[in-house]
Amino acid sequence: MKINFDKYHGCGNDFIIINNLSNTFPKDSENQIKKICNRRFGIGADGLILINYNDKFPFEMIYYNSDGKISTMCGNGGRCVMHYCYSNDIIDNKSEFLACDGIHHGIINDDYVKVSMSDVNGYEKYNDYLFLNTGSPHLVKFVDDVSSLxxxxxxxxxxxxxxxxxxxxxxxxxRKNDNLYEIRTYERGVEDETLSCGTGAVASALALNILSLINSKTVNLDTKGGLLTVDFNKSNSKYTDIHLSGKVKKVFTGILEL
Structure with missing residues (x-):
């Protein structure tokens, strides 16, 4: 079987995107996806995204980590899949899609994509970390210098x-300056540091607000792969109107033989 794919990245967080609207991608494909995402024996990526049919939305995003297991929401993946669908005339430049954590809205402006994220209600403490679920579970710790750890x-x-x-x-x-923070993220399922993580950027921005380290409702985060911006509103302990923004890039198109 031959399947077309596009390789994308959002600030270095890279994905294999497959149009599965016709439901042709094999079921029970955990080992297959793991091999596809392998950087030495496959195409190589942090994850794989299927664009599935949904009768109530333009498409449904199904995300797999590089270990082949289906996973939770991926913010950078959501931005990349929006750009893919717009480029392939599946959606307009303003649209919505369904993911495992609910409905997301996005806006595409050339290579800059902004996508809405799930509301976040509260947090927990784990040792000297804050734990937040931003569509995926994240621990966040503010330190003096991320590069030294x-x-x-x-x-x-x-x-x-x-x-x-x-x-x-x-x-x-x-902290790098008044409204620029440096971030490093270790992703479960990848089991390594990634060049950026969208849900991690959201969790980190909210954690900075929880810790009263920022006053602004817009936070710029410098990842190893580029700049991500998070904006949000807050009412009591609930965060709403959360958006993740940044550049995406289509790297190449190919044909996968399964």
């Missing part, structure tokens, strides 16, 4: 905790 070992030790049976994403954040 061993994010991978820190994060892999956290994965051993009984508190996170399904794993957890880990974010370290430090």
């Amino acid at each position: 061993d994010l991978i070992n820190i994060s892999r030790n956290i994965q051993k905790s009984n508190r996170f049976d399904n794993g957890v994403n880990v974010n370290l954040v430090s």
Whole structure:
């Protein structure tokens, strides 16, 4: 079987995107997806996205991590899939789609894509981290200098905790200037640091607000792969009107043989 795909990235967070509106992608394909995402023996990506048919929305986004397992919401993936669908005349430049955590709205302006994220109501504390669910589970810690810490070992030790049976994403954040923060993210399912993470950027922006480190409702986050912007509103302890914005890029198109 031959399947067309596009390779995209959003600030270095890279994805294989497949149009599955006709439901041709094989079922029970965990091992297949794991091989496809392998950077030495496959195409290579942080994850794979299927664009599925839905009778109430233009499409439904199904996201798989590079371990082949179906996963929770991916913010950068949502931005990339919006651009793909717009480029392939599936949607207009303003549209909506369904994901595992509900409805998302997006706006495409050339290579800049803004997508709405799920509301966040409250947080928990885990040791010296804040835990938030922004469509995916995230720990966030504010530190003096993210570049000086061993994010991978820190994060892999956290994965051993009984508190996170399904794993957890880990974010370290430090201040660069008045409204620019540096962020590094370890993603579960990838089991490594990624160049950026959309839901991690959202979690980090909200954590900075919770910790009273920012006054602005717009936060710029400098990832290893580029700049992400998060804006939000807050009422009591609930965060609403959350949006994730940044550039995306189509890297190449190919044909996958399964």
